[in-house]
Amino acid sequence: NTVLVLDFDSSTDETCYFRGVMPRHYDGGGVTVSVRWGATSATSGTISLDVAFMSITDDADDIDTKSFAAANNANPTAPSASGEFDYVDIAFTDGADMDSVAAGEEFFLLVRRDADGTTSTDNMTGDMELLGVEIRET
Secondary structure, eight states: OOOOEEOOOOOSEEEHHHHHHTTTOOOSSSEEEEEEEESSSSSSOOOOEEEEEEEOOOOOOTTTOOOOOOOOOEEEEEOOSSOEEEEHHHHHHSSGGGTTTTTOOOOEEEEEEOOOSSSOOOOOOOOOEEEEEEEEEE
């Protein structure tokens, strides 16, 4: 059905980056990142999924040297059938947990499959398919 996804290999850590702007109405309550993902063929096992923020503070941060805040991890189970997608929520508290991203400020968001299981167990065979990411205030 021509659904576009990003594939993340089961044997190599792979990362993608998104760029965004925190809505001006964000009032500092923290955010929840909802990752929508599926599997090419697996119907069992778990993935290790890392998500992290990097703020781009106006006239302060050098994006050539700035680094991401520590990643928050989720360890969701594969969807029950090939072609189905799962939504996993990862909570971030305001402040250092989300690199102090403020209302109206640009940021980068890192999404990584930790295929070697450094952070948590990743034993799902085959590719993880990233369908999309939603960020909402908690």
